[in-house]
Amino acid sequence: MTSALFGLPAEWEPQDGVLLAWPHAGTDWAPRLERVEDTCARLIAAISQHERVVLCVADAPVCARAQAALAAAGVVAKNLRLVTLEYDDTWLRDSGPITLCDGKRFRLVDFRFTGWGGKFGASRDDALIGNLIVREVFAGAEHVRVDWALEGGAIESDGRGTLLTTWRCLHQRHPELSRASMTQLLCNKLGAQRVLWLEHGYLQGDDTDAHIDTLARFAPDDAIVFQACDDARDTHHDELARMRDELAAMRTLDGKPYRLHALPWATPILDDGRRLAASYANYLIIDGAVLVPAYDDAADAEAARVIGVAHPGREIVPIPCRPLIWQNGSLHCMTMQVPRGALK
Numbered sequence: 001m002t003s004a005l006f007g008l009p010a011e012w013e014p015q016d017g018v019l020l021a022w023p024h025a026g027t028d029w030a031p032r033l034e035r036v037e038d039t040c041a042r043l044i045a046a047i048s049q050h051e052r053v054v055l056c057v058a059d060a061p062v063c064a065r066a067q068a069a070l071a072a073a074g075v076v077a078k079n080l081r082l083v084t085l086e087y088d089d090t091w092l093r094d095s096g097p098i099t100l101c102d103g104k105r106f107r108l109v110d111f112r113f114t115g116w117g118g119k120f121g122a123s124r125d126d127a128l129i130g131n132l133i134v135r136e137v138f139a140g141a142e143h144v145r146v147d148w149a150l151e152g153g154a155i156e157s158d159g160r161g162t163l164l165t166t167w168r169c170l171h172q173r174h175p176e177l178s179r180a181s182m183t184q185l186l187c188n189k190l191g192a193q194r195v196l197w198l199e200h201g202y203l204q205g206d207d208t209d210a211h212i213d214t215l216a217r218f219a220p221d222d223a224i225v226f227q228a229c230d231d232a233r234d235t236h237h238d239e240l241a242r243m244r245d246e247l248a249a250m251r252t253l254d255g256k257p258y259r260l261h262a263l264p265w266a267t268p269i270l271d272d273g274r275r276l277a278a279s280y281a282n283y284l285i286i287d288g289a290v291l292v293p294a295y296d297d298a299a300d301a302e303a304a305r306v307i308g309v310a311h312p313g314r315e316i317v318p319i320p321c322r323p324l325i326w327q328n329g330s331l332h333c334m335t336m337q338v339p340r341g342a343l344k
Helices: 030-048 060-073 128-134 167-173 179-190 237-249 300-310
Strands: 015-021 052-057 080-084 098-101 106-112 142-149 162-166 194-198 216-219 223-227 259-263 284-286 289-294 315-320 336-339
Touching (some): 030 315, 106 128, 128 142, 142 179, 194 237, 223 237, 259 300, 300 315
């Protein structure tokens, strides 16, 4: 960010590290704990090759279990910091801090976390940012509590003053508010100039009410990567086609159309008859690399190729994410990046 005002950096801007929480038997992961631990270990090990990881662990036994799995996965030990605190769930994209910066200073914006509109208990997750601050994770950043429900996965920033979000999600959280009111609040709290709203787009198996990070992502040089569906028989086809048309009609602050990169559609993945949200848009950008979801599907390679084109010059690292989508999220949902200079 070059502005003298606080703003939300784009994800591809320099980072200090990534925040995560280790799954354990006291969370909803319990029935398939070993499988998700394996995915988390691979994810954390991959991040640690490029930058730091701050990993929340619930207690000493969970810490020991995480350390063993991470050592086996080849984590770079000097890039790992373990922090003991309580949490309800492991989706730090939504319970972690949204970190603004003005070029020198940092502001941790701490929106109220409601468990995705009251679907799940979330009191410990809502206190997570404050607990990280008490444990001196951050380097003197200002902490701003905002008593308004918003999750990090609901917004995308291009780092130049534009936010992208979905009406479906924010209207569910705040049905009493107009679009103009929410636009004003988002711009005020996140230092943005404008908000682009998508009317269409959803995924079955996603209980976030259409988080933007499952649907469309900003990329460098005025580009947007989006989840497409090329199967006319699929129930998502028309809705995602309408979303594509909305994205095509959007313009940059300079009045130019965005360059669009369409992601392929994975074969439907079912769990006891329940459709899971296998989105390729749920990737994580870190310094020098992009970690992309892999679902053991024929479309995995094409998804990695498209993301590589949109983010040139970065290593593309597939991470097996079938265990994650069982709990309705993927690897971006598990993580929250912190801009360069914000970690202690």
